[in-house]
Amino acid sequence: MKKLLILLLICSIAILSAIPLHIVYDLDTIFTQNVWHLSEYDLERVDEGSDDVAFAESADDLILKSKVKFSTDYAFSKRFKIVPSAKLAYNYYLSNTEKSNSSILLGLDFDYKPFKVDLFYGFYPGTYLRDYRDDTNVLYNGTGEYEKFEYDKNLYKAGLTWRAMKKHWFSGKVKMEEYFHNEYFTEYDGIAFSYELGWRGSFPGVYLDFSYAFKKFETEDDIASLYAPDADYDKIPSDWSYESNIYNARVRLKKIDTSNKNFKYRLVLDLDLENRFYQGSDSIHAGREDLTMELSPAIVFYFNKNFDITLDYSYLNRTVESPDSSVPKYKNYTDNAVSLGLSYKFDLFD
Numbered sequence: 001m002k003k004l005l006i007l008l009l010i011c012s013i014a015i016l017s018a019i020p021l022h023i024v025y026d027l028d029t030i031f032t033q034n035v036w037h038l039s040e041y042d043l044e045r046v047d048e049g050s051d052d053v054a055f056a057e058s059a060d061d062l063i064l065k066s067k068v069k070f071s072t073d074y075a076f077s078k079r080f081k082i083v084p085s086a087k088l089a090y091n092y093y094l095s096n097t098e099k100s101n102s103s104i105l106l107g108l109d110f111d112y113k114p115f116k117v118d119l120f121y122g123f124y125p126g127t128y129l130r131d132y133r134d135d136t137n138v139l140y141n142g143t144g145e146y147e148k149f150e151y152d153k154n155l156y157k158a159g160l161t162w163r164a165m166k167k168h169w170f171s172g173k174v175k176m177e178e179y180f181h182n183e184y185f186t187e188y189d190g191i192a193f194s195y196e197l198g199w200r201g202s203f204p205g206v207y208l209d210f211s212y213a214f215k216k217f218e219t220e221d222d223i224a225s226l227y228a229p230d231a232d233y234d235k236i237p238s239d240w241s242y243e244s245n246i247y248n249a250r251v252r253l254k255k256i257d258t259s260n261k262n263f264k265y266r267l268v269l270d271l272d273l274e275n276r277f278y279q280g281s282d283s284i285h286a287g288r289e290d291l292t293m294e295l296s297p298a299i300v301f302y303f304n305k306n307f308d309i310t311l312d313y314s315y316l317n318r319t320v321e322s323p324d325s326s327v328p329k330y331k332n333y334t335d336n337a338v339s340l341g342l343s344y345k346f347d348l349f350d
Contacts, residue, residue, distance in 0.1 A: 019349035021072055027342045028065040034335035035061040035096060036130050037318070041329050055098075055131035055146070062094040071107075083109040098148075099128050105155075114163035122155035134184040147184040154178040167202035171211075188240050192217035196246075209250040216243045218279075239280025247273040255302060262304050270296040288322040290331070310341040 036056050038046065045053045071085035085107040093099040105122040128150045134142040159173040175194040198211035218241050249271045255264040272294040278285035298312040313336075320331040 019072070021070060021348040022345070023348060024067075024069040024071075024343065024345045026065070026067040026069075028063075028339050029341075030063040030065065030337055030339040031060070032063060032335060032337040033060050034333060035059065035063070035093065035099070037316075037333045037335060039328075039330050039333050052146070053131075055148075056096065058095045061096050061099075064092045064094070066090050066092075080110075080112045083107075083111065085109070101126055101128070116161045118157070118159040118161070120155065120157040122153075122157075124153040124155065127151055127153060132185070143184065148182065149185055149188075151179050151181040151185075151188070153180070169200040171198040171200070172196065173198070173213075177217075188219060190217055190219040190240065194246075198248075205254050207250075207252040207254065209248070209252075211248045213246040213248075214243070215246060217241060239278075239282055239285055241279040242276050242285075243279070244274050244276035246275075247271075264302040266300050266302075268296075268298045268300060270294070270298075272296075283324050284327060286323065288320060288324075288327060288331075290318055290320050292316070292318045306345045308343050310339075310343070312339045312341065313337070314339070 034043070036042075036053075036059065038053070038056070038059060042053055043059055046056050046059050067087060067089040069085060069087040071083055073081050073083045075081040087105040087107070088102075089105075090102045091100060101124070103122060103124040105120060108119045110117040110119075128148055130149055131146040132149045134145060134147045155175070155177050157173060157175040159171060161169055161171045163169050173194070173196040175192075175196070177192040177194075179188065179190055179192070181188045192215060194213050194215040196211055196213035198209065200207065200209045219239055251269045253267045255266050257264055272292075274290070274292045276290040276292070278288040278290075280286060280288075294314060294316045296312060296314045298310055300308055300310045302308045316333075316335040316337070318331070318333050320328045322328060322331075
């Protein structure tokens with residue numbers, strides 16, 4: 001929390017010293033059917049009131065996501081400008097309030113046409129996934145009880161976008177994420193690196209976007225190597241290390257005019273796929289492969305240049321394959337979510 005307050009202070013000083021100030025406020029109201037991403041088996045246990053899933057006040061939830069972004073721009077010429085920004089976010093879970101969280105994202109863009117360089121730092125404190133059993137094992141003195149699986153995260157990201165032609169953009173991004181878990185799950189601490197390539201094209205009536213990313217996460221400790229070859233397989237601490245291929249495709253219709261010159265709309269379709277391969281030797285992760293798909297159609301209504309509303313539906317599904325036949329029973333899940341998003345833009349000191 002102290003770190004977050006320091007960042008907020010630095011951000012506030014930088015923002016207040018800059019004019020004009022561009023502000024974007026977003027408020028999303030989301031109803032999700034499976035907020036904990038529980039398997040069908042675990043959802044049944046929630047209905048039965050099982051102690052193993054007692055952390056879940058309810059399987060579904062209403063989430064209020066509030067975000068405000070501050071930015072300004074320093075133009076040095078028609079081709080070159082610098083854009084500092086800060087985004088503050090707070091997510092409130094109506095039923096499962098312990099999942100509520102906040103974050104801050106600081107950015108610095110260098111726009112020198114036809115290139116743009118983006119630098120970001122983000123801090124995400126107290127992200128709570130769910131409760132897991134903190135099993136006692138050889139390396140770690142676990143409590144043997146269900147404990148909150150919670151972590152803080154630092155995000156560092158750099159990106160380059162090149163407008164190679166009038167209607168085609170190419171991009172590359174590098175991202176590093178540091179995870180620091182609470183005292184019950186320190187064996188999950190580690191660093192993830194992601195490398196992404198993307199393309200965006202403008203065609204008559206439509207924009208198309210495609211990207212591919214490779215992500216690798218490694219825990220700080222090589223857990224399996226600390227055990228003797230004859231160590232009890234079931235007693236090896238859970239190892240979250242993995243590699244994954246991530247694909248994104250997006251289709252956005254260009255804004256469609258109506259009889260009201262100020263009112264326009266567009267249709268959007270997003271498809272995200274992640275194929276994850278775990279590296280751990282424990283029974284939960286050894287030889288495990290996850291395929292996660294999210295399909296999100298949406299419609300955006302533009303009432304004027306400052307105000308728009310988005311209606312969105314999201315279908316999320318994870319399918320797990322593992323040599324241990326019991327793993328999919330606990331790790332497969334499906335979630336359906338609908339959302340209503342409001343966005344308002346305005347300037348101060350202009």
